[in-house]
Amino acid sequence: ETPAEPDSLETKTDPQPARETLEQAEFFQQAGNPEAALAELERAVELEPKNPQLVEALGSALFQHERFEEARRRFRHLIELQPRDAMAYTRLAMTSYATDRFDEFESALGLAMEIDPDLPEMLHFMGKVNLDQERNYDAGRIFSKLVEMEPENVQNLLALALCLFRGGQTAAARDTYERALQLDPENEI
Numbered sequence: 001e002t003p004a005e006p007d008s009l010e011t012k013t014d015p016q017p018a019r020e021t022l023e024q025a026e027f028f029q030q031a032g033n034p035e036a037a038l039a040e041l042e043r044a045v046e047l048e049p050k051n052p053q054l055v056e057a058l059g060s061a062l063f064q065h066e067r068f069e070e071a072r073r074r075f076r077h078l079i080e081l082q083p084r085d086a087m088a089y090t091r092l093a094m095t096s097y098a099t100d101r102f103d104e105f106e107s108a109l110g111l112a113m114e115i116d117p118d119l120p121e122m123l124h125f126m127g128k129v130n131l132d133q134e135r136n137y138d139a140g141r142i143f144s145k146l147v148e149m150e151p152e153n154v155q156n157l158l159a160l161a162l163c164l165f166r167g168g169q170t171a172a173a174r175d176t177y178e179r180a181l182q183l184d185p186e187n188e189i
Contacts, residue, residue, distance in 0.1 A: 086116035
């Protein structure tokens with residue numbers, strides 16, 4: 001899905017083995033064997049260390065297993081392979097935050113913002129960090145922007161409603177919660 005850099009033959013790989021590996025890893029994951037999925041991805045990256053799709057998948061799997069330091073190293077490598085990929089910097093920012101490397105977190109997030117200031121994943125992560133740090137106004141601005149970009153996204157509406165509620169704007173928070181419930185009546189909020 002993510003193309004190799006056009007002027008670098010070293011990063012070009014045959015997508016078929018990568019796709020098969022990812023499918024096999026997904027099979028193991030769905031079968032309830034996350035360790036086999038991780039082993040499959042690690043083996044694939046050993047065979048194709050310059051395949052950004054595999055490096056990203058392995059980093060993501062490591063992150064999901066809360067092996068944050070290993071994931072951070074994979075995402076740093078992903079940035080070497082794709083230095084203009086905002087999502088790679090966002091993933092590095094997430095792992096840096098999880099490992100308390102706040103200088104690297106801020107740097108990676110700043111670069112992601114510079115590359116693509118409207119990347120929903122990056123904005124969502126920024127909003128979550130602001131919520132965690134009880135910077136409700138900043139989080140509210142971010143989630144408001146996300147709601148504009150993705151008006152049907154219930155999670156963004158719920159996060160915005162929380163920001164509004166914490167900020168003392170109870171009527172606006174109630175309206176936002178009601179909108180979320182209209183989209184997802186089964187949501188237990």
